[in-house]
Amino acid sequence: MTSITDPPQGSFRLSMLINDTRYRSLTFQAIAAILLALSIWYLGNNLIQNLRQAGLNISYSFLGSPAGYDINQTLVEYDSQSTHSRAALVGVLNTLLVAFLACATATVFGVLAGVLRLSNNWLVRKLMAVYVEIFRNIPVLIWIIIIFTIMTAVMPAPRAFRGENPEATMLFDAFAVTNRGIYIPAPIWGPGSMVVVLTFLASIASIFFYRRYATKTLYDTGRLLPTFWPSVGLFFVPVIVMFFVMGQPISLDYPVLGGFNFAGGLQLGAPLIALWFALSIYTGAFIAENVRAGIQAVSKGQSEAAGALGLRSGRIMSLVVLPQALRVIIPPLISQYLNITKNSSLAIAVGYADVTATLGGITLNQTGRAIECVLLLMLFYLTISLTISAVMNFYNNSVKLKER
């Protein structure tokens, strides 16, 4: 009879803290904790001494005092008597606005360029390669400034639209491209316009449900319902009918030249246009590469197998290739959206009033509260980034290949 016994356990000795792998990690973590605490103490101590020397303190009360500066492009009500926190809010909304617009257009540019880079057409392929390489290899700040310069130095001044024989004319009498920005018609929401909007939302929901129903019928009975024309019909018909039933409640306010400038309509300032367009084409070049890589990542055997099953080329794309390509495309796409949001902080270079320009620019310079402003700024961007990465992780987990 043999029995296995545990090797004799020696009692704990101090040298085991270094030599025994079971305890060594504790030693290292203790050292790291001490170093971390020491450096925080050192930096904090320096901060306190420096602040005392400069006669400053950390306080966020400046957020409640009047800002005293004007912002020319705001989404919410704001004037120079509003508080600094209101100015920061205006900046936050402007950041989100330009980020949203740029994400949308960058996706369009990127998908177009990415698909065209795989086109059979040699010339188009090469042109798209040139587009991608040129925009990826030149800093986005230079692009923003180039487009801003085009907007302000090349476009005609509003007074060029004046007179019998104007040097510049409006497009369709509705759009005016001037060196102060682009003027577009603004919608006027009359009474009853809510009904039209609600109808629109309802028709979008019904398109969604109809498609679900079509898929379900296909899976249950094998009958293929048409989806394209019913969707188009559902999209347009109810809204147009309701628009006329309610007596045309939504009208457009066209920009009109008056005095030295255009009045009416909606003004998209030159900085907004520059930032929006530059971020779109710059990030579009990166998205194009992601799209191309995603489509190429689906092996040719997949589309050949789908073809062997008798699927038509449109269905091969939508049912076999795209679902697999999207799994590859979407994570880098979302991080490109994150990059757009972070790069929108370059607004400060062209004077667009985003949060970096209001909170981190004018408010910081006026109040001298550098530490508070920069911390708030970082907190804002950090919140956005962490939210987007949380969404991305959620998506990644939901599309992850279920393997053993």
Next chain:
Amino acid sequence: MSDVHAHSVAFVRTETLPELPPPAAETGVLKWIRENLFATVPNAILTIVSIYVVYAILSGVLPWIFNGVWDASSLAECREILNGTSGACFAVLAERWPQLIFGLSYPADSYWRPALAFFLLFFAAAPVMFFDLPRKLLLFTAIYPFIAYWLIWGGTIMVPLVALVGFVAGYLVYQRLVTNSFAAGFFGGVAAAFVVWYIGGLLIPDDASDTAMLTAVPSRDLGGFMLNLMLGVTCVSLSIPIGIVLALGRQSSMPLIKWICVVFIEFIRGVPLITLLFVASVMLAYFFPPESTVDLFLRVVIMITMFSAAYIAEVIRGGLAALPKGQYEAADSLGLDYAQAMRLIILPQALKISIPGIVNIAVGLFKDTVLVSVISMFDILGFIRGPLLSSTEWNGVYWELLGFAALLFFVTCYGISQYSQWLERRLATDHR
């Protein structure tokens, strides 16, 4: 049977015909054009539209470039020479060329110094970039930072020399002790280096810089494209070791260390570089000891290095995660300790996988160095937008200057990305 057949038909050809040439539309240029440009109707439309776009762009740009004026002293003079025709005013590049490259206030008689440093950079970078070169050349790479510092900033040669001696002493001690344990070698080396630097600092007299061979240039006088290059090269090379440490820390099984690295990386990656530059310009000074004056260049280098280190750490983490688990287990089964396993087995493979990613980060970072113009440093963009465009002679010369800056960045970044693709092919050891 065949006889009957032969007699029943009037004529049977007995010899083969000579081969005809393929139809003209199925060969050569014509076939290529038909298949690649006009395969289908939409394709043909796309081709025609593209040709028109290319024509429109070239017909606008080419005369402007070839009609350019290279010899004038102001924009007004340029316009006089052009006399209404379309043409660029490249004279601004000819006149302000040294300032665009070296910055507004770098002393003109010392331009050869950064130029020489730039020239030597190729020799220093070559053994790192091309593995076939003799390994001895890495010695030059190791001393290059000290030479470059001395050339660009000037001043007494003692400062870089003491720094170099400190590193050498540290390395020697490390070599001595690393056979015992990595930790002893590492901390011993660091301690030795600090001792040498402290003693060396006492030895350098205060007025050494006044009588130095090369006149000292304060770092606020650095500018132009040189500043972009310096920031890019310095921050990338500093951030690679930091990035490796952060990536290893994030993979660590020790919760506290992992936690510190995760917070650092996610924080830095979550905020735009411009806010970090704000930190460098308005906030970082509060965290240094009250009497110290750390100049803006160094503060910017610190922040950009932290920024790129976080991104590089994520790339390297990807490389570490891509290694098969067997590699870690093999290292363990050989009885290697953590430092040995990482140094000899894991990192060489993980770094190889991550090189393309690191080069991408480096290109992105180099492009991002223009952001320092926002915190009023006169890099190439800051110089163009600030002193140059507001000067009376050259007010309004936008396209030549912005185009020149864009061209410099394009050439550099495109070159680096081509190198990265070459490297990827070169390092591919799997057989396809």
